Amino acid sequence: xxxxxxxxxxxxxxxxxxxxxxxxxxxxxxxxxxxxxxxxxxxxxxxxxxxxxxxxxxxxxxxxxxxxxxxxxxxxxxxxxxxxxxxxxxxxxxxxxxxxxxxxxxxxxxxxxxxxxxxxxxxxxxxxxxxxxxxxxxxxxxxxxxxxxxxxxxxxx
Numbered sequence: 001x002x003x004x005x006x007x008x009x010x011x012x013x014x015x016x017x018x019x020x021x022x023x024x025x026x027x028x029x030x031x032x033x034x035x036x037x038x039x040x041x042x043x044x045x046x047x048x049x050x051x052x053x054x055x056x057x058x059x060x061x062x063x064x065x066x067x068x069x070x071x072x073x074x075x076x077x078x079x080x081x082x083x084x085x086x087x088x089x090x091x092x093x094x095x096x097x098x099x100x101x102x103x104x105x106x107x108x109x110x111x112x113x114x115x116x117x118x119x120x121x122x123x124x125x126x127x128x129x130x131x132x133x134x135x136x137x138x139x140x141x142x143x144x145x146x147x148x149x150x151x152x153x154x155x156x157x
Contacts, residue, residue, distance in 0.1 A: 027121035027122065028118075028119050028120045028121055029120065029121060029122045029123070029124065029139060030120060030122075030123050030124070030139050030140070030141035031123065031124040031125070031126045031132050031135045031139055031140060031141070031142075032123060032124070032125055032126065032140075032141060032142045032145050033126055033127070033140070033142045034125040034126065034127040035127055036142050036146070037107075037142060037145060037146055037149070038103060038107070040146045040150075041103065041106075041107065041146070041149055041150065041153070042150045042153050042154065043102075043103060043106055043153050044099075044103050047099045047102065047103070048099070051092075051095055051096070051099060054095075055088075055092055058088055058091070059088065062081075062084040062085065062088055065080065065084065066080055066081045066084065106153065107149060110148065110149045110152050110153075111123065111145070111149075113152070114145060114148050114149070123141070123145075
């Protein structure tokens with residue numbers, strides 16, 4: 001059997017809970033497609049293009065050395081080819097890691113500044129590996145953030 005006082009207390013507690021919840025600071029959140037952000041960042045495009053040109057030049061040089069060795073000593077040319085391409089692969093991988101580090105050193109302050117300027121409490125990175133399992137598309141700020149980071153990059157160039 002419930003008493004009128006306990007019913008009033010429950011109502012008051014419910015009203016107080018609703019009041020506290022409505023007074024709580026609203027958190028602004030958004031998410032970003034990280035792959036798209038990085039791939040459309042102008043600095044990434046510039047670094048990638050330069051790396052591609054460097055790799056093309058290195059491949060051409062390696063191929064000419066292999067061809068010259070094939071004319072001189074066909075048996076040794078395959079060994080030379082393997083060692084040159086292995087070295088080229090190692091250097092390419094190291095260069096890619098270096099580029100990735102440089103990209104994130106530039107992007108991270110931009111992301112922090114953007115979040116502060118726009119009043120975000122959280123900006124989540126969605127990359128297809130389970131960090132964000134679901135998000136309403138209205139919370140996708142990728143395009144806006146791409147424009148922001150590219151403008152900031154060009155301003156600091």
